[in-house]
Amino acid sequence: MGANALLRSLRLLMLIPFLGAMGYGLLMTKFTDEMQNGEAGIASNIVLKFGAAWLDHSANKTRDAVIDTASLNADRVVSMRRTLSVNDLPGGGDGTLFGARVEIVGFAVARQWAETECAAMIESFATACSFSTARVTISDNGDVRLDVDLSFASGTPVGDTTGIEQASLIPQRIELTDRRGINVAAADIAAERSKIYAVAEAACATLRAEKGNCVISGISFDEEPTEDGLVRLSARGEIASLGQAVTVSELVDIGLDLAAVNPDDPEALAAAIAAKAAAMDLELGEAPSGTATGTNSLFDRADQPGLKDSQGGAKFVTAP
Amino acid sequence: MDLKAIVLALVGLGIAFFYLAGDNKFTLPDLGIASTMGGSGLSAEGSVLTESGPPLAMTQLVDGIDAGSISAAPGEIRLIEAVANCAVTRPSAGQRIAPIMAEPSTLQTQIYSYDDDEIARSAAYAMERVLTRGGKVLSGLKDLNFEVRNTLALDLVTVIVPPGPEPVYLILKDQSGGIVWNILPMPGANVAHVTLLGGGYSGVVNLPEGAVLEVADLGSGDCGAFHRVIEQPSVTEDSGFVPSDETRAAWAAYSAWFADTFGIPADTGQSGRQRAIGVLAGKTPPEDAAKAVWQGVGGKVVLMPPNDVIYAIDAKQHKEWFIAKANAEITKAFGVPEGSDVLALLKPVVHERTK
Numbered sequence: 001m002g003a004n005a006l007l008r009s010l011r012l013l014m015l016i017p018f019l020g021a022m023g024y025g026l027l028m029t030k031f032t033d034e035m036q037n038g039e040a041g042i043a044s045n046i047v048l049k050f051g052a053a054w055l056d057h058s059a060n061k062t063r064d065a066v067i068d069t070a071s072l073n074a075d076r077v078v079s080m081r082r083t084l085s086v087n088d089l090p091g092g093g094d095g096t097l098f099g100a101r102v103e104i105v106g107f108a109v110a111r112q113w114a115e116t117e118c119a120a121m122i123e124s125f126a127t128a129c130s131f132s133t134a135r136v137t138i139s140d141n142g143d144v145r146l147d148v149d150l151s152f153a154s155g156t157p158v159g160d161t162t163g164i165e166q167a168s169l170i171p172q173r174i175e176l177t178d179r180r181g182i183n184v185a186a187a188d189i190a191a192e193r194s195k196i197y198a199v200a201e202a203a204c205a206t207l208r209a210e211k212g213n214c215v216i217s218g219i220s221f222d223e224e225p226t227e228d229g230l231v232r233l234s235a236r237g238e239i240a241s242l243g244q245a246v247t248v249s250e251l252v253d254i255g256l257d258l259a260a261v262n263p264d265d266p267e268a269l270a271a272a273i274a275a276k277a278a279a280m281d282l283e284l285g286e287a288p289s290g291t292a293t294g295t296n297s298l299f300d301r302a303d304q305p306g307l308k309d310s311q312g313g314a315k316f317v318t319a320p
Numbered sequence: 321m322d323l324k325a326i327v328l329a330l331v332g333l334g335i336a337f338f339y340l341a342g343d344n345k346f347t348l349p350d351l352g353i354a355s356t357m358g359g360s361g362l363s364a365e366g367s368v369l370t371e372s373g374p375p376l377a378m379t380q381l382v383d384g385i386d387a388g389s390i391s392a393a394p395g396e397i398r399l400i401e402a403v404a405n406c407a408v409t410r411p412s413a414g415q416r417i418a419p420i421m422a423e424p425s426t427l428q429t430q431i432y433s434y435d436d437d438e439i440a441r442s443a444a445y446a447m448e449r450v451l452t453r454g455g456k457v458l459s460g461l462k463d464l465n466f467e468v469r470n471t472l473a474l475d476l477v478t479v480i481v482p483p484g485p486e487p488v489y490l491i492l493k494d495q496s497g498g499i500v501w502n503i504l505p506m507p508g509a510n511v512a513h514v515t516l517l518g519g520g521y522s523g524v525v526n527l528p529e530g531a532v533l534e535v536a537d538l539g540s541g542d543c544g545a546f547h548r549v550i551e552q553p554s555v556t557e558d559s560g561f562v563p564s565d566e567t568r569a570a571w572a573a574y575s576a577w578f579a580d581t582f583g584i585p586a587d588t589g590q591s592g593r594q595r596a597i598g599v600l601a602g603k604t605p606p607e608d609a610a611k612a613v614w615q616g617v618g619g620k621v622v623l624m625p626p627n628d629v630i631y632a633i634d635a636k637q638h639k640e641w642f643i644a645k646a647n648a649e650i651t652k653a654f655g656v657p658e659g660s661d662v663l664a665l666l667k668p669v670v671h672e673r674t675k
Binding site for chain 2: 015018019022025026029072074090099100101103104105107108110111112115118119121122123126127128129130131132133134135136155
């Protein structure tokens, strides 16, 4: 009797996925209906709020990972790209390297390159370094592109991180070489990289002096062979400081129709925010002066003049 | 959301609840799948293609069919060299030429074939899968999980040779390899010669006593201007495929070689182009003709052309060999001795500043 009841209870447990799937189906059907009819109802609110909360959670996780400079993680990486011809790969010159073996050798070279570069990084600005990911892409003309990401830890203190739980990362891009890159001999690349790391650290120090904190959240290198046997090396970095940025949840709260805006299109998003600001009688202010050659975050909310409502509510700043 | 959808959903839920909470056992309805899967597996109507007329059941032509002998391990894989420059023995006067074209059937054997490229592809894919996913995944990795495909097993296609006064000269052709040709002469049939147009991964089992087997390796490039071209313009153009000039030239060269060697046009004997478990190599015999005696693969000698192919004779061996060779591809790329720990080469190492 008892066993039978247990069996039946277990069968009832099987209903949970049915009910979950059914509930999800009903919600999404209602959401689709509302979107098609252009009306914001219960389902739209639930879906948008849930989505926004998830995005905020994800952003907070990234923030914590980037700021935790003692840890090695995939959110703070040095990305390196190198383009080679098949002949430059081991065994490439004897004509035996073709098909999938190019990819295998590419991965092996990338993996070994990661170790060499990690060793160089800890001689420079990093206190620890580890391989993160590698990709091999074979182009139509037969060139092999190696992409390697290295996680790194930094010994430089971030600065004042008080109130980090309520803060967001405000990233800034910085050009670490001339935009077109610099031509260097292959043997000098390691030394050039060391200089570039120093430039990134200096930019971060400047931002830290201004904002109270800064972290190098990423550096990317691109190496391409030139016709005269040199390597064109270009580098960009991203430094970030903690600030008060508008969260996606807040945008939803003020009624921004995120469903109608492509979040990957900053200009469209900025225009939507501006329109919403106008509709809410908010004033769109000037961006605070940035550092280096970077741009401020689209949602940088500053204490300086910004989006102000007449009742002294939230202040928003957008910058191109 | 309309009321109808909600009611329907609730009714569905009610039925599911009633079914799960009731005393019914959770069984699939009987669609007769089990009965068609059972038995010899060779008794389906229309499984043997004929030159003309409707397909025949294998049991109309063969006695003692034993499906187990198809998936049993062969006794030996014996490699046979291809004839140099495709100079195969020409059919002699009085021989009946029977060209057969086939595609792999559904009868999987325990013979696996693969070449180095197949292994390299699998190794590259395994590396990509882990190296693009990040250090965390890599750190916890216990195995590289190479994709070892079962589809690399060769399929059995049975060629039934009907009785007749003339010695038979069989020409076995396939589109893409992957066939073990099982030759079963009916009583009164005399198979004198078998020419396997190879280059793919196909072989022959149960070569009749006294018959000569030769392989023309079309994939080797030694055969002339063509390189494994068996499909003919007359066939492919019907399907709307427009061949390049290079392909046309290769076809022309192949057709000339075929006609010169065998004395018949290259596109004859296309009856087996459909998937079939068997092909009748000649005219349909009278109904009262004595049937061929079934012979499968289990314990038999299978003759295979070597090429660059590796053969395994059961799934376990196939998997072990494949993985060992895929690992060897990776260690070679890293420039370390074969047998080195591949995972150790891939897993991340943490570099830390010590000073």
